[in-house]
Each structure stands twice: as C-alpha cells, then as structure tokens.
Amino acid sequence: MTRTVLITGGTxxxxxxxxxxxxxxxxxxxxxxxxxxxxxxxxxxxxxxxxVCDATNSAQVEALADRLGALDVLVNAAGGxxxxxxxxSLDALLSRWRxxxxxxxxxxxxTTAAVQDxxxxxxxxxxxxxxxxxxRGGSYGAAKAALAAWNASLSAELAPRGVTCNVISxxxxxxxxxxxxxxxxxxxxxxxxxxxxxxxxxxDDIAGTAHFLASPGxxxxxGQTIHVNGGAHTTR
Ligand SMILES: NC(=O)c1ccc[n+]([C@@H]2O[C@H](COP(=O)([O-])OP(=O)(O)OC[C@H]3O[C@@H](n4cnc5c(N)ncnc54)[C@H](OP(=O)(O)O)[C@@H]3O)[C@@H](O)[C@H]2O)c1
Numbered sequence: 001m002t003r004t005v006l007i008t009g010g011t012x013x014x015x016x017x018x019x020x021x022x023x024x025x026x027x028x029x030x031x032x033x034x035x036x037x038x039x040x041x042x043x044x045x046x047x048x049x050x051x052v053c054d055a056t057n058s059a060q061v062e063a064l065a066d067r068l069g070a071l072d073v074l075v076n077a078a079g080g081x082x083x084x085x086x087x088x089s090l091d092a093l094l095s096r097w098r099x100x101x102x103x104x105x106x107x108x109x110x111t112t113a114a115v116q117d118x119x120x121x122x123x124x125x126x127x128x129x130x131x132x133x134x135x136r137g138g139s140y141g142a143a144k145a146a147l148a149a150w151n152a153s154l155s156a157e158l159a160p161r162g163v164t165c166n167v168i169s170x171x172x173x174x175x176x177x178x179x180x181x182x183x184x185x186x187x188x189x190x191x192x193x194x195x196x197x198x199x200x201x202x203x204d205d206i207a208g209t210a211h212f213l214a215s216p217g218x219x220x221x222x223g224q225t226i227h228v229n230g231g232a233h234t235t236r
Contacts, residue, residue, distance in 0.1 A: 003027040004071050005214075006064075008055045008111050009078030011038040013176025014128055016046070017203035018075050018210045023048050025211075032064060032078070055107035065114035072120050073214045076108035076127040080178060081140050097139045104130075104143035109150060121162040124214040127151055128206070129169040129225060131233050144169070148225045155223030164222035166213050171229025173201040196231030 005022045009015040010031025019031045019042070029048035033039045036052050043050030053064040055078040082099035085092045108127045119125070129148055132141035148167045155165035172191040192200055209228050212218055227235055 003073060003214075004030070004069070005073040005075065006030045006032070006068065006071055006111075006115065007075040007077055008032045008053070008107060009128075010048075010075075011035070011042040011050070013178060014170065014173060014203050014206045015075065015077030016042060017175075017207040018077060019046055019048055021204075021207040021211045022073070022214075027072075030068065055111050056102040058110055061110045061114045064111075065118070068115060068118055070120050071115055071118040072123050074112060074115055074119065074123075074125045075210055076111055076125070078107045078111075079104040079128060079144075081180075097142075100139040100143045101146070104140060105146045105150065108147060112154065116158065116163075119158070119163045122216075122219065123163040124218075125151075125154065125158065125163060125165040126210050126213050127165075127167045129167040131169055131171045131227070131229050133169060134233050151225070152223050159222045162219075164213065164219065166222060167225040168206055168209050168213070169225050169227045169229070169233075170206050171195065171201050171227075171232045173203060173206060175203045191232070194232040195229065199230060201228060201230060 005027045007015050007019045010019040011033035019029050023029045023046050030051055031042055031048055032051050032053040034054045039050040039052050051064055053060045055061060080103055082096050085096055112125055127147055130144040133145035133148060137144060151165050151167045158165055192198060205228055209226060227233055
C-alpha cells in the first residue's frame, strides 16, 4: 500500500535526502520549506508535493495539516542555526535563544501536534536532533536536547496506539546548507578526526536510518535517540 510521508525542511540537505528515499519507495511524499522557489524546484525534481510552510508559524502549520489525509510517517527535519550575534545585549541573547528554540524544537512540537491525529496505527514520527545536544551546543544544542526530552513524552503518548517516535541525533553531515558556507578546512578535519570511521556523515546515512525507523523491523523501537555520528559521541 502507498504510504504518505510528510517531511518538514524537505527542500535541502538531510530532509531532501529523506524525501528522495521515501519517494524511491513510491510513497506519496509532501515536503515543506519556507522558500517558495526551493519548494517548487524540489517538488518538481523529486516528483513529490511541495508546500510552503514555516514550521514555527502555527497558522501555516494548521493550513498544512488541513491539506493532509491519513499520514504514515512524519519527519521533523526543519531546523538550523540561528544567525550569530556579537551584540552584547540581553535582548540580542534573548532573540538568539528564541530563534534556536523556535527553529529546532517548536517547529517539531507544532507540526506533530497539528498532524498527530492523522497518523496511522503503524505510523512513525522521526525528528532530527544533533550531537550538539550533548556537546558545546549553546542555544542550538539546548533546543536539540529539549527535542529529545519532548520525544520521550511524545512516545509515551502515541506508542499505545502503535505510533513510534524517535530522534535521529546526527553528527557532522556534509552535503547540506547547514553551515551556510562557514565550514573551514580545519574545522572539517577536526570534526572528521572525532569520528571512529574517519569520515563525515552523509545525508544518505541519515536518510537510511529514517527509512529503517519507519520500517516493519523497527516497530518496537520508540522513545529513543539514535546517534548517527560515526562514533564521535558514544553511548552505552
Ligand atoms: N548538517 C549537519 O551537520 C547537521 C548535524 C546535526 C543535525 N542537523 C539537523 O538536520 C536538520 C536538517 O538540516 P540540514 O543539515 O539538512 O540543513 P539545510 O540543508 O539547511 O536544510 C534545512 C531545511 O529546513 C528548512 N527549514 C528551516 N527552517 C524551517 C522552518 N522554520 N520551517 C520550515 N522549513 C524550514 C530549510 O528550507 P528553508 O530555509 O527554505 O525554509 C531546508 O529545507 C536540521 O534540523 C539540523 O539542525 C544537521
């Protein structure tokens, strides 16, 4: 049966790779993003549905939910770093924290709340977290840590009706616009050096994990944070 999959932030990087992975399965895929041009281009290139929607805007998220019928998989991939500010004021600090929390936590909370009643009995909610939640992440890492905490309670709420809820905590991943051209060769080498397998993550590493989490083999896997980072942060 054809599955329906919604991917927020599906127009670039990790979200786009996840959209391509599910589209290859002949799922009916919806991707969102804030930029009309990239939404339209992605929809055309991947042969999926594109919807312009800012996942931090409750009215836009409600309008998105109204367009959807039954949903099998929700992937909360929208996120990113708030613009850096060197202004020393408390107002600048507050803006940065609010932007990171909105972008990386509230985006997932709002979208999930808007569509959760549409999730089918063997559905999946997959949210993209970050290694920054564990290490030196500042306001961005704090938002991703909160995402994992929220996911645990979401799982307790939705898993009784068969919906699994997991976070993929990604390490350093290339092939995205995340660093907005700001990655230096030295920083790249240092991040690769931290891994056990001595390579950066790829968008397909994350897409493969997302695809597995939505597969029949992962039905007892819920409430978890799955670390996909080549060993850069180990857990036990
Ligand atoms: N790349 C890494 O190394 C890395 C590591 C750990 C975690 N992550 C996480 O992975 C996720 C995907 O990021 P990426 O690396 O693939 O970066 P990316 O290439 O910049 O993709 C981000 C996507 O999210 C969309 N987006 C951003 N804010 C949005 C909003 N408020 N509403 C709707 N769409 C929004 C962007 O489109 P528009 O800008 O047009 O809206 C774009 O499609 C993020 O949650 C990020 O925090 C990335």
